[in-house]
Amino acid sequence: MNASGLKPALPGISSSKRLGFFSFSDGNKPFDSKPRGVCLIKAAMEETQTLKQDVNGMVDKLANRHAGKNHNQLSTIGNSTNIKWHECPVEKIDREKLLKQKGCVIWITGLSGSGKSTVACALSHMLYQRGNLSYILDGDNVRHGLNRDLSFKAEDRAENIRRVGEVAKLFADAGFICIACLISPYRRDRAECRSMLPNRDFVEVFMDVPLQVCENRDPKGLYKLARAGKIKGFTGIDDPYEPPLDAEIVLQCNTGDCSTPCDMAEKVIYYLEAEGYLQA
Ligand SMILES: Nc1ncnc2c1ncn2[C@@H]1O[C@H](COP(=O)(O)OS(=O)(=O)O)[C@@H](OP(=O)(O)O)[C@H]1O
Numbered sequence: 001m002n003a004s005g006l007k008p009a010l011p012g013i014s015s016s017k018r019l020g021f022f023s024f025s026d027g028n029k030p031f032d033s034k035p036r037g038v039c040l041i042k043a044a045m046e047e048t049q050t051l052k053q054d055v056n057g058m059v060d061k062l063a064n065r066h067a068g069k070n071h072n073q074l075s076t077i078g079n080s081t082n083i084k085w086h087e088c089p090v091e092k093i094d095r096e097k098l099l100k101q102k103g104c105v106i107w108i109t110g111l112s113g114s115g116k117s118t119v120a121c122a123l124s125h126m127l128y129q130r131g132n133l134s135y136i137l138d139g140d141n142v143r144h145g146l147n148r149d150l151s152f153k154a155e156d157r158a159e160n161i162r163r164v165g166e167v168a169k170l171f172a173d174a175g176f177i178c179i180a181c182l183i184s185p186y187r188r189d190r191a192e193c194r195s196m197l198p199n200r201d202f203v204e205v206f207m208d209v210p211l212q213v214c215e216n217r218d219p220k221g222l223y224k225l226a227r228a229g230k231i232k233g234f235t236g237i238d239d240p241y242e243p244p245l246d247a248e249i250v251l252q253c254n255t256g257d258c259s260t261p262c263d264m265a266e267k268v269i270y271y272l273e274a275e276g277y278l279q280a
């Protein structure tokens with residue numbers, strides 16, 4: 001609380017800022033800068049005016065793009081009837097320019113224990129260090145929330161992949177480098193995700209690690225439980241895994257001879273760089 005009885009909105013900024021004065025405090029030394037504040041208000045108003053003009057320009061751009069088209073066209077998608085796509089003047093390309101990168105989906109598939117999450121984290125960290133924005137959608141994590149209603153039956157795995165594919169597509173549209181790491185054992189499900197995006201924007205990464213290596217690692221003890229019959233329908237044991245036939249990137253790990261997660265992530269970075277995704 002301060003003298004006027006208002007809580008400061010932010011540490012170091014007095015409530016008078018909210019009342020129109022610019023009275024800042026830099027920790028120990030409070031000072032009043034009303035004259036400077038007036039200039040700031042004027043500058044802010046001019047900026048708002050410019051922004052308004054920009055927005056009007058973008059809305060006009062959108063209106064021109066739609067000129068002559070039927071604006072009231074309604075669609076039916078699945079069980080959603082009478083829906084209409086709403087366009088916005090700020091597009092993917094505008095966000096990409098802001099982020100200085102191109103939105104895409106890196107889809108990492110492989111057996112449990114093949115190193116999907118480890119490579120995803122190494123990749124995300126390397127991108128972060130380079131100043132590129134990424135976000136990981138990890139199967140295990142997404143099943144803690146959005147997909148908590150899904151089991152490991154084939155049709156639920158398909159729905160799991162479809163939902164993550166749709167979310168990944170939104171992230172890519174936002175301009176992110178979206179890293180999805182799921183077992184995603186069925187070719188058809190992965191192909192459907194690929195078809196949601198412009199072809200080059202879906203980069204399939206296959207963790208080509210033999211079952212024996214994954215089973216030896218068994219960090220969560222799941223293979224042991226599956227072998228003991230305590231988990232039914234475990235991928236690689238009594239449930240299928242269909243390896244990709246045309247993945248953009250294959251990260252191999254033969255018995256006893258495995259590149260480090262950083263080397264693997266670096267391969268993905270090389271690919272993204274060569275394909276122009278790490279710049280707008
Ligand atoms: N039956 C069965 N089969 C395979 N995996 C199982 C199963 N039950 C639980 N788990 C744990 O769930 C993680 C895989 O979830 P995903 O969403 O990636 O699977 S899928 O893509 O829907 O097949 C998987 O995590 P990862 O080891 O990271 O792959 C397992 O920890």
Ligand SMILES: Nc1ncnc2c1ncn2[C@@H]1O[C@H](COP(=O)(O)OP(=O)(O)O)[C@@H](O)[C@H]1O
Nearest residue numbers: 112113114115116117118217219258259260261
């Ligand atoms: N390149 C690698 N070399 C050696 N061990 C690895 C490598 N990548 C991952 N691991 C180890 O393998 C285990 C499984 O990795 P994880 O990323 O959890 O796999 P997944 O997400 O596919 O289930 C972990 O104990 C991890 O430390």
